Amino acid sequence: MGNPYHSTFLANFQTGQTMEELAVTRLFKKCKLSVFGPAAVFMLVLSGCAVPGWFTIGGTIPAHYNEGQKANFGGEFNACNLESPWGHVTYHDRSTDPKLRLEGDVTNAEKCASLSEGGEISVACAFCEGKFGDLLHGDEGSVGAVEIWYRSQDRRNFADEGGKAYVCVVDNGEGVNAEPDRLAIWIASGPYAGYFNHGDVQGNIDELEC
Numbered sequence: 001m002g003n004p005y006h007s008t009f010l011a012n013f014q015t016g017q018t019m020e021e022l023a024v025t026r027l028f029k030k031c032k033l034s035v036f037g038p039a040a041v042f043m044l045v046l047s048g049c050a051v052p053g054w055f056t057i058g059g060t061i062p063a064h065y066n067e068g069q070k071a072n073f074g075g076e077f078n079a080c081n082l083e084s085p086w087g088h089v090t091y092h093d094r095s096t097d098p099k100l101r102l103e104g105d106v107t108n109a110e111k112c113a114s115l116s117e118g119g120e121i122s123v124a125c126a127f128c129e130g131k132f133g134d135l136l137h138g139d140e141g142s143v144g145a146v147e148i149w150y151r152s153q154d155r156r157n158f159a160d161e162g163g164k165a166y167v168c169v170v171d172n173g174e175g176v177n178a179e180p181d182r183l184a185i186w187i188a189s190g191p192y193a194g195y196f197n198h199g200d201v202q203g204n205i206d207e208l209e210c
Helices: 019-031 037-047 122-136
Strands: 054-061 070-078 086-093 100-111 142-152 162-171 183-189 196-200 201-205
Touching: 054 142, 054 162, 054 183, 070 100, 070 201, 086 142, 086 162, 100 122, 100 162, 122 142, 122 162, 122 183, 122 196, 162 201
Parallel strands: none
Antiparallel strands: 054 070, 054 201, 070 086, 086 100, 100 142, 142 162, 162 183, 183 196
């Protein structure tokens, strides 16, 4: 039996590229920057969009394997000081087998600037560009990207095993005419590696002032 958390999202990237390489490829195409040598590429991937941001998140999106069920999430991430971001994220999807239950500490976070402004993008913002690229090119919403190191809360099957995950959120504001907020999550490593989900939020993504 294959990885129960593998999704069709990964099948879209069967080109031999890692997520980090994909980020660099998109940076070259979108930002038209030039770098020299492996060290420069490494720095390029890690530097990201140096735009401060602060988001609180909470609610549900449709579950990955059964849209009649809900995946729930909550947390906060603060990158007002880009040198020392902090925060915490929880995410549960009971449609998977075993059920996906994780909590994680923020290791990197930022607000993603419009790529039309130039500059560098991070792996997390490249992920957001892949899912919500239209929102990164206009004023429709505020996009936040966060990298977390998570721990499984499923002590029976995974006993605190962990890995890396990326979360993208879109705050589309308030009011009856506002578009739904959105969230996407991609798990890069650990016991839930390969899991991907995204959808309109029932709840709230809220950008706060730094």
